[in-house]
Amino acid sequence: MAGLAASFGSGAxxxxxxxxxxxxxxxxxxxxxxxEQHPVFGxxxxxxxxxxxxxxxxADPRRIDITEFATLHLQQKPGTDxxxxxxxxxxxxxxxxxxxxxxxxxxxxxxxxxxTVMNYPPEKASExxxxxxxxxxxxxxxxxxxxxxxxxxxxxxxQHISGVRNxxxxxNFQMLLGNMGKPGGxxxxxxxxxxxxxxxxxxxxxxxYPAYQPVTNEEVRExxxxxxxxxxxxxxxxxxxxxxxxxxxxRTHALYILGEDPxxxxxxxxxxxxxxxxIDFLVLQEIFPSETAAYAxxxxxxxxxxxxxxxFTNTERRVQMVRKAxxxxxxxxxxxxxxxxIAKRVISEQLSVISExxxxxxxxxxxxxxDYKDTSAIMDEINALTPSYSxxxxxxxxxxxxxxxxxxxxxHPGTPxxxxxxxxxxxxxxxxxxxxxxxxxxxxxxxxxxxTGRVLYHWHGGQMTRRAAGLMAVYGEALVELNPEDAARxxxxxxxxxxxxxxxxxxxAEAWVTDRVPPGxxxxxxxxxxxxxxxxxxxxxxxxxxxxxxxxxxVKVELTK
Amino acid sequence: MVNITINGQKxxxxxxxxxxxxxRSHGLDIPTLCYHKDLSPTGNCRMCVVxxxxxxxxxxxxxxxxWEGMEIETHSEKVVKDRKLTLELMLANHPQDxxxxxxxxxxxxxxxxxxxxxxxxxxxxxxxxxxxxSDPNPFIRVDMNRCILCRRCVLACGExxxxxxxxxxxxxxxxxxxxxxxxxxxxxxxxSCGQCVAYCPTGALSNKMNYGMARAHQVKKVTTTCxxxxxxxxxxxxxxxxKVIGVQSNPxxxxxxxxxxxxxxxxxxxxxxxxxxxKPRVRRYLLEGKNKSDIREAIFxxxxxxxxxxxxxxxxxxxxxDWDTALNITARKLDGTRNTFGADSIGVLTSxxxxxxxxxxxxxxxxxxxxxxxxxHCARL
Numbered sequence: 001m002a003g004l005a006a007s008f009g010s011g012a013x014x015x016x017x018x019x020x021x022x023x024x025x026x027x028x029x030x031x032x033x034x035x036e037q038h039p040v041f042g043x044x045x046x047x048x049x050x051x052x053x054x055x056x057x058x059a060d061p062r063r064i065d066i067t068e069f070a071t072l073h074l075q076q077k078p079g080t081d082x083x084x085x086x087x088x089x090x091x092x093x094x095x096x097x098x099x100x101x102x103x104x105x106x107x108x109x110x111x112x113x114x115x116t117v118m119n120y121p122p123e124k125a126s127e128x129x130x131x132x133x134x135x136x137x138x139x140x141x142x143x144x145x146x147x148x149x150x151x152x153x154x155x156x157x158x159q160h161i162s163g164v165r166n167x168x169x170x171x172n173f174q175m176l177l178g179n180m181g182k183p184g185g186x187x188x189x190x191x192x193x194x195x196x197x198x199x200x201x202x203x204x205x206x207x208x209y210p211a212y213q214p215v216t217n218e219e220v221r222e223x224x225x226x227x228x229x230x231x232x233x234x235x236x237x238x239x240x241x242x243x244x245x246x247x248x249x250x251r252t253h254a255l256y257i258l259g260e261d262p263x264x265x266x267x268x269x270x271x272x273x274x275x276x277x278x279i280d281f282l283v284l285q286e287i288f289p290s291e292t293a294a295y296a297x298x299x300x301x302x303x304x305x306x307x308x309x310x311x312f313t314n315t316e317r318r319v320q321m322v323r324k325a326x327x328x329x330x331x332x333x334x335x336x337x338x339x340x341x342i343a344k345r346v347i348s349e350q351l352s353v354i355s356e357x358x359x360x361x362x363x364x365x366x367x368x369x370x371d372y373k374d375t376s377a378i379m380d381e382i383n384a385l386t387p388s389y390s391x392x393x394x395x396x397x398x399x400x401x402x403x404x405x406x407x408x409x410x411x412h413p414g415t416p417x418x419x420x421x422x423x424x425x426x427x428x429x430x431x432x433x434x435x436x437x438x439x440x441x442x443x444x445x446x447x448x449x450x451x452t453g454r455v456l457y458h459w460h461g462g463q464m465t466r467r468a469a470g471l472m473a474v475y476g477e478a479l480v481e482l483n484p485e486d487a488a489r490x491x492x493x494x495x496x497x498x499x500x501x502x503x504x505x506x507x508x509a510e511a512w513v514t515d516r517v518p519p520g521x522x523x524x525x526x527x528x529x530x531x532x533x534x535x536x537x538x539x540x541x542x543x544x545x546x547x548x549x550x551x552x553x554x555v556k557v558e559l560t561k
Numbered sequence: 562m563v564n565i566t567i568n569g570q571k572x573x574x575x576x577x578x579x580x581x582x583x584x585r586s587h588g589l590d591i592p593t594l595c596y597h598k599d600l601s602p603t604g605n606c607r608m609c610v611v612x613x614x615x616x617x618x619x620x621x622x623x624x625x626x627x628w629e630g631m632e633i634e635t636h637s638e639k640v641v642k643d644r645k646l647t648l649e650l651m652l653a654n655h656p657q658d659x660x661x662x663x664x665x666x667x668x669x670x671x672x673x674x675x676x677x678x679x680x681x682x683x684x685x686x687x688x689x690x691x692x693x694x695s696d697p698n699p700f701i702r703v704d705m706n707r708c709i710l711c712r713r714c715v716l717a718c719g720e721x722x723x724x725x726x727x728x729x730x731x732x733x734x735x736x737x738x739x740x741x742x743x744x745x746x747x748x749x750x751x752x753s754c755g756q757c758v759a760y761c762p763t764g765a766l767s768n769k770m771n772y773g774m775a776r777a778h779q780v781k782k783v784t785t786t787c788x789x790x791x792x793x794x795x796x797x798x799x800x801x802x803x804k805v806i807g808v809q810s811n812p813x814x815x816x817x818x819x820x821x822x823x824x825x826x827x828x829x830x831x832x833x834x835x836x837x838x839x840k841p842r843v844r845r846y847l848l849e850g851k852n853k854s855d856i857r858e859a860i861f862x863x864x865x866x867x868x869x870x871x872x873x874x875x876x877x878x879x880x881x882x883d884w885d886t887a888l889n890i891t892a893r894k895l896d897g898t899r900n901t902f903g904a905d906s907i908g909v910l911t912s913x914x915x916x917x918x919x920x921x922x923x924x925x926x927x928x929x930x931x932x933x934x935x936x937x938h939c940a941r942l
Contacts, residue, residue, distance in 0.1 A: 314793025330839020
């Protein structure tokens, strides 16, 4: 998101899934296992390829399922996306396939960008990526000759130390081809979780208030001081991958965690466990006793989506109703109620013990209070303080209106495509981007590359899907994908369990011998605590987004004894 | 533009429209079974036959395009008799077990048999030919005895999911729908999305997880948004006795229509899993007014014994409490930490699984109440 914000001024999927699926002449999927991670969108793309004849270029180190439908599959080495993109853009410029009018009218900084791309002739790009030169030419031709092309990506692009730069290079790519601001084109980062878009939109980030209003902006802070009646913190906060190490470094003393499971989902599990063991106070609001619950001091039972009413925002900025279908289980409570109760009680603590340290909140400020009747009342407050959501109310959604933000007023129809006339920042900015090698490359001791991710049948840390009987029947334990060549070299014959070791830890799991992964690469998931890939991953972070490099770690693979 | 007449009513139709399209867009009823608006029409079930003036045979409305001056009767005596006979032929090859069938009440064959007052003919039924519940797929129940060979499953898999698991084998009386080359569904690379179940007009394909649990009229349907990935599919939760017993496609879903994936359609049973947390819990030391730093050894011992309170009375044991106790402890601890170490010593992790409204409140709690920008979630992970 940070990458798109730099290039265009706002970071979100620019187009809608149906316009991409129905109007793109070509798709370029890079770093998204679409059919397993966004299955229903994946089937829309399959339909477009099979029945509409859309072209599909997939760039992925693994032979993921969607490659079956690909016109061309580029199997670049993990962590070489920039070299690949620059190589393709070199060819586009060499052939004169760039959209000169679009670049001239809508963009800036082209010359500086071009100078960088000129350092990536196809031969060099091929050497870095391992993709043959002729495949690069084929891919560039398919993409440039079948416009509009929609680019889709996910964590395969962002979970690198170069994640933000990868994204900016994709923005370059789409500006170069003039694929921005039109149906069937655009930059389309597919958001993983059901409401990760909404969590970002609602200010669940350390640098922005709701609707990406920067915490460093004086005017914005003033607005929230007035609304909430309390002084605004001035400096950008810590991201999760800083909070956790902060525990061991004496910076973080308490954590309030809502529905997250850092032991499963954060990099370098061993380190996370060490940190949570020594934290002064951890309050966890959850529906299951997760792996993280073992470290909690207080455990507050929230509810599942079937027990709550409110809204989720999907990957294409579409805000949709979630409706309560069953009563709250046991003595659990709505998550919004719990948060509001904590807030009210902290405020009353602050009022009861007047000291130098206690925080002063003016409860007469227009939105200072925490007395919400229901989530619709919370939405009223969101409307007032979140410009892109100002016009989105439960009442409109219940009437059947279909709204994608930005939706600034109560009669605004919503915005299916961003950047149609101008970019949020005015001109789209070309960024000169150079290849950065991954933080950890294979060595003699750790000769293989590990990449991590999820599988179709499970979800993230697995708290929900490991408790779904049918899903467990189909995919009941962690499998490590291993190429047949490597399996033969290891002497994997009958005995199918392997031990994968990185500098951080090791896991033992059954090997799935398959050419989905190329020789020298293994792929593991983090759904099962007994063999979670995050025991192995490293917390090397992108310097801007602080995203960990989940997609490249050096490991060795051995047979279990 | 072409001018046609249906049941004596003059209608302007578009070139290339089928009789069925035109009739339905004018609110005129023509029954269908194998036809579904999302799928390619095949014209194989013969339920939608109509009489076209001058035609030698009845025409299948779903695959016959209109032409200028076309005169159509949708319910002439001949048409109705023909449809009834078609239904009787289907019923002759269909078990007479509606009384125990899971989809009774939402079965399209049953509805049409009722409408046309058709029942299994006296010259008999071919009976049970195939094993009941014949496929090991954990989600999808297959009973080919109930199949009417409409091929919607074949089309749903081929055209919606684009996986081509289902096909048609053999001919004549032996014609049957098979997965792959007569293998199990999963062996035929089924992704268990359940699209075939959603489009099946009878009980041939139904859901294993709630088989026998409720019929259509016994459930409440609540339209909601899926809690797994960011695509934002909508569907109906099926609720009986305050329990979610199933997920059903809702054709009006903005993003996905009838389509769902295996997790969305079949990954719901965690909702009522016995592991659900239903009471607030706090560690015993908090109730005893102790400091965490003084009980480190007990925590260590407790961890060694696998987090279960085997050593009764450990200060690290969980104790179930009422809400006031748990919330007051939480508030006091958070406020105390703030006063001792500063607001930035507290971190707030909000949730990409929770509502916008809930995320907004977490943001407000961090910034207004605690006074820190230390708020994040798993967007990066």
